[in-house]
Amino acid sequence: MSSRFLLPLPLLLGLALASVDRPASAAQTVPVSSGKHKKAKKPVASPRDKAPQPFGERAELMAFADALAAEQGWDAQLLRGQLAQAQSMPVVQRLIMPPPAGTAKDWAAYRARFVEPRRLQAGLAFWADNEAALARAEQRYGVPAELIAGLIGVETFYGQITGGFRVIDALATLAFDFPSGRSDRSAFFRTELAEFLKLTRREGLDPFAVKGSYAGAIGLPQFMPGSWNRYAVDFDGDSHVDLAGSPADAIGSVAHYLAEHGWQRGMPTHYSVALPADTAARARLLAPDIKPTFSIAELQAAGAQPSEAALQHAGPLAVVELQMGKAAPVYWLGTENFYALTRYNWSSYYAMAVIDMGQTLAALRRANAISGTR
Numbered sequence: 001m002s003s004r005f006l007l008p009l010p011l012l013l014g015l016a017l018a019s020v021d022r023p024a025s026a027a028q029t030v031p032v033s034s035g036k037h038k039k040a041k042k043p044v045a046s047p048r049d050k051a052p053q054p055f056g057e058r059a060e061l062m063a064f065a066d067a068l069a070a071e072q073g074w075d076a077q078l079l080r081g082q083l084a085q086a087q088s089m090p091v092v093q094r095l096i097m098p099p100p101a102g103t104a105k106d107w108a109a110y111r112a113r114f115v116e117p118r119r120l121q122a123g124l125a126f127w128a129d130n131e132a133a134l135a136r137a138e139q140r141y142g143v144p145a146e147l148i149a150g151l152i153g154v155e156t157f158y159g160q161i162t163g164g165f166r167v168i169d170a171l172a173t174l175a176f177d178f179p180s181g182r183s184d185r186s187a188f189f190r191t192e193l194a195e196f197l198k199l200t201r202r203e204g205l206d207p208f209a210v211k212g213s214y215a216g217a218i219g220l221p222q223f224m225p226g227s228w229n230r231y232a233v234d235f236d237g238d239s240h241v242d243l244a245g246s247p248a249d250a251i252g253s254v255a256h257y258l259a260e261h262g263w264q265r266g267m268p269t270h271y272s273v274a275l276p277a278d279t280a281a282r283a284r285l286l287a288p289d290i291k292p293t294f295s296i297a298e299l300q301a302a303g304a305q306p307s308e309a310a311l312q313h314a315g316p317l318a319v320v321e322l323q324m325g326k327a328a329p330v331y332w333l334g335t336e337n338f339y340a341l342t343r344y345n346w347s348s349y350y351a352m353a354v355i356d357m358g359q360t361l362a363a364l365r366r367a368n369a370i371s372g373t374r
Contacts, residue, residue, distance in 0.1 A: 052087040061086075063177055068194050072201075079197070082207060092165065095214040104220060106325035107349060114154045114231070114353045117213040123149055123361045124368075126158040126247070133248040141255035142265025148254050150358025151344065152260040155222045156221040162220065162244070163213035169198055171225075192216055196225035203241070203313055219243025220250035231257040261343035262336055269341065269355050271310035271322065271333040276303025285319040290334055290342050290351075292316035299333070306333060320348045323345075 057080070066084050069076035104124050127134060129147050134145035157164045174189035200207040212218040218225065223232060223243055234240045235252025243250050247294065275282050281302050285294065294317050299306055310317070310333050318334040332338075334348070341351035 050090040092173045105323040107322035137255035141259040143255040146358035146362040203218045262340040269338045274305040274308040
């Protein structure tokens with residue numbers, strides 16, 4: 001890590017905490033490269049988890065193999081043999097479950113997991129090492145460099161936490177042994193397993209060597225295999241897409257993904273707002289959740305008081321609530337760009353953490369420039 005971009009720990013900590021309760025100014029690894037960004041976190045097992053079990057020639061898995069092989073023109077016996085070696089992982093079944101009902105959300109605590117000194121210092125080094133790629137992605141796709149850097153920091157600590165599960169095991173488990181007790185997403189994961197097998201064939205990867213998150217997400221930006229196949233780009237010009245070993249590919253792919261999901265160049269992500277005291281009116285404004293729905297006129301008619309900056313916004317807005325544990329919630333108006341961020345991870349807390357991470361990194365870089373830190 002370059003000492004040119006090191007700031008004293010107290011300053012880092014102060015900047016990390018500065019925006020917890022103030023308006024801001026505006027969670028998927030392939031360890032096949034030898035790059036320094038390739039670090040995998042070991043799966044978190046529990047004494048309660050049973051040992052993994054090979055799927056073997058389970059009928060529904062073999063039927064999946066036959067159908068995919070026929071569709072793609074592959075050797076069915078070879079694919080059957082590969083999938084039979086995949087393992088059903090009880091730890092994956094446990095980790096995919098939602099938190100217990102009634103678990104309090106706390107924006108300040110959630111934010112503190114990401115906007116903290118060590119991750120900020122890593123973010124400064126990442127930005128310094130990849131400044132040209134970040135600037136090029138911003139110019140091409142309209143997504144600010146700070147937002148791309150913030151997202152990669154939140155996702156994987158700049159490649160330090162990318163997941164230690166064999167992706168084939170994670171996806172096969174969720175495709176064919178999805179746990180009961182929550183909405184069944186096995187169809188989604190069967191599609192992702194097929195996309196993963198297409199990816200490994202195209203890139204010449206050993207499907208048993210590729211590692212990622214417990215949900216099967218891969219690389220610095222934690223793309224699901226389907227997202228890799230649809231949105232990943234060769235941004236370093238080597239005619240190969242490597243989201244694990246190439247920060248430039250990860251940067252360009254994040255920007256491309258957001259642009260394809262509605263990011264609009266130059267639009268803010270959110271504005272401050274005061275909500276009406278009337279509980280019924282407030283409930284109506286919160287009902288659409290993160291989907292931009294209301295015009296400024298509709299917000300004002302309902303008793304909301306948008307900020308002066310928000311009054312100039314022409315598009316629809318969402319009323320976003322961030323709970324603060326036992327304290328009163330905080331509220332924002334989310335734009336279509338805020339909504340685009342939630343297409344990456346369906347969570348207003350996630351989107352705001354990415355925004356705050358990026359803004360804090362940008363503030364630290366400005367502080368470095370002013371102080372002449374080298």
